[in-house]
Amino acid sequence: MIYGVATAAYQIEGASNLGGRTPCIWDEFAKGDGNVYKKQDGSVACDHYHLYKEDVKLMTDLGVDSYRFSIAWPRIFPEKGVFNQEGMDYYIDLLKELKKYNIKASVTLYHWDLPMWAYNDGGWLNRQCVDWFIEYSTACFKHLDKYVYSWITHNEPFCASFLSHTLGILAPGRKSVEEGVIVSHHLLLSHGKVVDLYKNTLKLKNDIGITLSLMWQDSLTDSFEDNLAKINSDGLFNRWFLDALFKGEYPTYMLNLFGSKMSGFSFIKDGDLKLISIDCDFIGINYYTRTTAKYDSTSFLLSMMGYSSLPKTAVGWDITPESFVKTVKMVREYTDLPIVVTENGSCWDDELNSDGTINDVNRVDYLKSHLQVVDEMNADGLNITGYYAWSLLDNYEWSHGYSKRFGIVYVDYETQKRYPKDSYYTYREIIKKNKK
Numbered sequence: 001m002i003y004g005v006a007t008a009a010y011q012i013e014g015a016s017n018l019g020g021r022t023p024c025i026w027d028e029f030a031k032g033d034g035n036v037y038k039k040q041d042g043s044v045a046c047d048h049y050h051l052y053k054e055d056v057k058l059m060t061d062l063g064v065d066s067y068r069f070s071i072a073w074p075r076i077f078p079e080k081g082v083f084n085q086e087g088m089d090y091y092i093d094l095l096k097e098l099k100k101y102n103i104k105a106s107v108t109l110y111h112w113d114l115p116m117w118a119y120n121d122g123g124w125l126n127r128q129c130v131d132w133f134i135e136y137s138t139a140c141f142k143h144l145d146k147y148v149y150s151w152i153t154h155n156e157p158f159c160a161s162f163l164s165h166t167l168g169i170l171a172p173g174r175k176s177v178e179e180g181v182i183v184s185h186h187l188l189l190s191h192g193k194v195v196d197l198y199k200n201t202l203k204l205k206n207d208i209g210i211t212l213s214l215m216w217q218d219s220l221t222d223s224f225e226d227n228l229a230k231i232n233s234d235g236l237f238n239r240w241f242l243d244a245l246f247k248g249e250y251p252t253y254m255l256n257l258f259g260s261k262m263s264g265f266s267f268i269k270d271g272d273l274k275l276i277s278i279d280c281d282f283i284g285i286n287y288y289t290r291t292t293a294k295y296d297s298t299s300f301l302l303s304m305m306g307y308s309s310l311p312k313t314a315v316g317w318d319i320t321p322e323s324f325v326k327t328v329k330m331v332r333e334y335t336d337l338p339i340v341v342t343e344n345g346s347c348w349d350d351e352l353n354s355d356g357t358i359n360d361v362n363r364v365d366y367l368k369s370h371l372q373v374v375d376e377m378n379a380d381g382l383n384i385t386g387y388y389a390w391s392l393l394d395n396y397e398w399s400h401g402y403s404k405r406f407g408i409v410y411v412d413y414e415t416q417k418r419y420p421k422d423s424y425y426t427y428r429e430i431i432k433k434n435k436k
């Protein structure tokens with residue numbers, strides 16, 4: 001079992017105008033009224049761009065086997081068709097530093113920082129974006145594959161499509177069912193094409209997969225209507241992606257639901273679903289919580305989030321390791337591939353004590369209870385091969401800006417000083433014990 005920590009470029013790097021990088025959709029979205037807490041952006045973040053050696057040292061002291069991070073596309077291609085060696089060199093330096101300490105690199109190609117030049121030309125709504133993504137991925141494979149342990153094409157395509165283009169709460173903040181569906185298809189298509197490129201054209205041999213944000217759905221009550229709501233929410237959050245990736249089809253009931261809000265499905269071309277369902281080496285899942293679905297006749301999904309009495313984190317997410325097990329079992333209905341938990345963690349209002357300690361008891365409990373069920377699931381033969389805590393550092397939590405902390409290391413954003421929290425030491429003990 002691989003133990004790791006995870007981050008993403010836009011959330012930690014900062015240096016948004018250094019090294020030839022150009023703006024991404026988040027730089028722009030953050031400027032808009034009401035999009036992000038206090039209009040905060042990722043221009044400085046945790047300054048990991050400059051402090052990466054210090055952060056690798058934190059990982060080394062933690063004893064993790066692996067570090068999952070993402071590459072900022074606009075550092076590598078700051079303009080359409082223009083490759084930036086300086087951007088690539090930054091990641092080569094980071095990867096060399098990780099190698100020095102025997103930390104395996106798990107690299108995500110797309111964690112939501114679409115370059116503005118691509119967005120201005122239609123972004124993921126434009127099928128050509130798939131080709132731009134292939135060009136970018138090819139450059140990453142060529143320069144970085146020798147340092148990398150595993151590749152992840154996309155992080156949470158649900159968020160990059162429906163949360164970003166239908167519900168409008170993530171960049172670029174669009175509110176259209178049709179756009180969400182088209183974007184989800186192009187993201188999945190780009191995944192399939194990039195895996196095909198990696199395995200069949202370039203014939204590279206490291207592991208490659210995709211990461212889904214799966215969210216277990218319960219119905220608020222046993223009523224017929226709430227059950228219907230649950231089926232539809234499950235379809236949107238989970239089955240739309242799982243069915244496409246593992247069955248090579250989209251769920252018909254979702255096509256029917258979406259269809260009433262769309263002008264058609266001509267953007268789905270012959271052969272797309274075959275490519276989308278290409279064989280991978282693992283499936284990544286990010287698990288945090290579950291939701292309860294309640295019938296809502298005014299929503300296109302006939303569903304809204306219902307009340308739940310379960311204990312919650314500081315972003316209001318239910319704490320339920322039981323739903324983690326249900327989520328993994330749901331994935332097992334689709335595939336025997338190794339499951340990598342590419343993110344799991346919790347958000348709390350941490351306080352830095354005057355002696356530099358942070359007693360994040362709630363995060364410690366969450367971490368322990370979720371790692372405990374990982375052990376139990378593996379004892380039951382569910383074959384989870386990796387677990388990555390989200391996150392190494394407190395960081396830019398998208399529309400919450402810096403107001404929400406998920407790190408096992410506290411970041412003082414004024415000084416950029418890092419303070420390991422109690423959860424960091426707990427995780428270190430667990431890793432040590434499990435390595436014996």
Ligand code: IFM
Nearest residue numbers: 008156286343390397406
């Ligand atoms: O911070 C995010 C991450 O970027 C994607 N998965 C969920 C995390 C917590 O919200």
